Amino acid sequence: MPVSSDIPISSETKAFDVxxxxxxxxxxxxAAAAAARGRKTIVLDHANKMAKKVLMSGGGRCNFTNLYVExxxxxxxxxxxxxxxLSRYTQWDFIALVDKYGIDYYEKTHGQLFCxxxxxxxxxLLMQECQSAGAKIQLKCKIIEITQKLNKESGINQxxxxxxxxxxxxxxxxxxxxxxxxPTMGASGFGYDIAKQFGHNLYPTQPGLTPLTIKQPKLADxxxxxxxxxxxxxxxxxxxxxxxxxxxxxxxxxxxxxQISNYWKPGEPLHINLLPNIICSDWLQENIEKxxxxxxxxxxxxxxxxxxxxxxxxxxxIDCKLKQLDHPQINxxxxxxxxxxxxxxxFEGYKVAEVTLGGVDTSEISSKTFESQLAQGLYFIGExxxxxxxxxxxxxxxxxxxxxxxxxxx
Numbered sequence: 010m011p012v013s014s015d016i017p018i019s020s021e022t023k024a025f026d027v028x029x030x031x032x033x034x035x036x037x038x039x040a041a042a043a044a045a046r047g048r049k050t051i052v053l054d055h056a057n058k059m060a061k062k063v064l065m066s067g068g069g070r071c072n073f074t075n076l077y078v079e080x081x082x083x084x085x086x087x088x089x090x091x092x093x094x095l096s097r098y099t100q101w102d103f104i105a106l107v108d109k110y111g112i113d114y115y116e117k118t119h120g121q122l123f124c125x126x127x128x129x130x131x132x133x134l135l136m137q138e139c140q141s142a143g144a145k146i147q148l149k150c151k152i153i154e155i156t157q158k159l160n161k162e163s164g165i166n167q168x169x170x171x172x173x174x175x176x177x178x179x180x181x182x183x184x185x186x187x188x189x190x191x192p193t194m195g196a197s198g199f200g201y202d203i204a205k206q207f208g209h210n211l212y213p214t215q216p217g218l219t220p221l222t223i224k225q226p227k228l229a230d231x232x233x234x235x236x237x238x239x240x241x242x243x244x245x246x247x248x249x250x251x252x253x254x255x256x257x258x259x260x261x262x263x264x265x266x267x268q269i270s271n272y273w274k275p276g277e278p279l280h281i282n283l284l285p286n287i288i289c290s291d292w293l294q295e296n297i298e299k300x301x302x303x304x305x306x307x308x309x310x311x312x313x314x315x316x317x318x319x320x321x322x323x324x325x326x327i328d329c330k331l332k333q334l335d336h337p338q339i340n341x342x343x344x345x346x347x348x349x350x351x352x353x354x355x356f357e358g359y360k361v362a363e364v365t366l367g368g369v370d371t372s373e374i375s376s377k378t379f380e381s382q383l384a385q386g387l388y389f390i391g392e393x394x395x396x397x398x399x400x401x402x403x404x405x406x407x408x409x410x411x412x413x414x415x416x417x418x419x
Contacts, residue, residue: 027181027182031186036185040146040416052146054150056149070125070128076120091376093377094413208384238254241281261351364392
């Protein structure tokens with residue numbers, strides 16, 4: 010699909026109405042919306058490819074939205090901020106756009122929608138929307154300096170961007186640079202630097218939707234179980250998620266752990282119900298009565314793999330026939346299976362985190378237009394803001410919604 014990407018823009022075309030920094034999901038969506046309004050628009054990005062995180066997301070199939078988007082699916086120091094944009098551009102709006110391009114998709118679990126074919130379908134949709142609207146895309150363009158100057162004739166702030174491809178000017182500058190997650194995809198703190206340059210407060214950032222690590226000596230047990238997944242309900246800090254947990258060579262991962270990582274604080278415990286789909290006390294008592302001669306490990310192996318069952322028996326500290334369990338041992342077993350408590354040592358980090366928590370303080374951003382309240386004509390959209398969605402397509406929906414909101418006003 011022919012889209013301007015790495016050919017330097019000629020000098021006479023370097024004055025734009027709108028410049029968007031960041032050729033990711035939010036940036037491209039915003040460019041298409043702005044250009045469709047007749048605004049002369051260009052997207053600048055230092056990378057050699059656009060929408061890299063779109064392409065790698067969802068295992069290459071892009072979990073592009075969720076059927077059940079609610080404000081409660083998002084974390085922010087200002088929890089009301091996301092409501093306006095999400096209500097004005099909903100998951101149904103993006104699904105309609107996907108349908109318009111004839112992209113096949115399917116629901117995986119919990120309302121998560123994935124491309125049947127490839128993430129490239131979503132990337133191509135964004136490129137085509139930009140092309141149809143007349144938005145330009147310029148890759149391999151490094152931003153060196155951004156300055157702001159009041160145009161006395163128009164009374165509008167004008168931004169000048171010094172780049173590796175020369176100077177660009179605009180009236181509306183949109184920051185769609187994303188966060189710090191997955192630096193191999195080109196992620197950096199550049200958007201935060203711009204925010205600070207123009208006086209914005211930033212909330213501390215940390216990896217979000219990331220695996221958690223375990224320290225030795227317990228790590229050896231976890232690493233030995235790497236690849237084993239079990240359905241759990243994991244809780245911390247009044248948050249709880251019921252999905253799969255995966256043992257890894259570094260600790261624990263899987264959807265349940267990625268979700269809870271947004272709420273977990275270092276030094277605090279995780280409480281894990283290992284049998285979330287059954288009433289553990291009834292299940293254990295029934296088996297004691299019906300299968301008194303089997304060992305506890307044998308019983309656990311009906312719910313978990315042999316290796317995981319062996320590890321849990323080791324953790325409980327009991328391995329005898331069911332009929333030999335006394336009342337304190339029964340309570341001890343139930344307590345472990347429903348309230349296994351572990352203390353992760355930390356986050357695996359930005360290199361594998363799907364998103365970045367924290368970022369630009371939304372109390373200084375218009376929830377209607379996404380314009381800075383400190384600098385006229387400066388906009389922030391997507392992950393660079395202090396808004397983070399749960400796992401399952403919510404962060405893409407935030408990208409679409411915030412981009413559309415800004416695109417209607419830049």
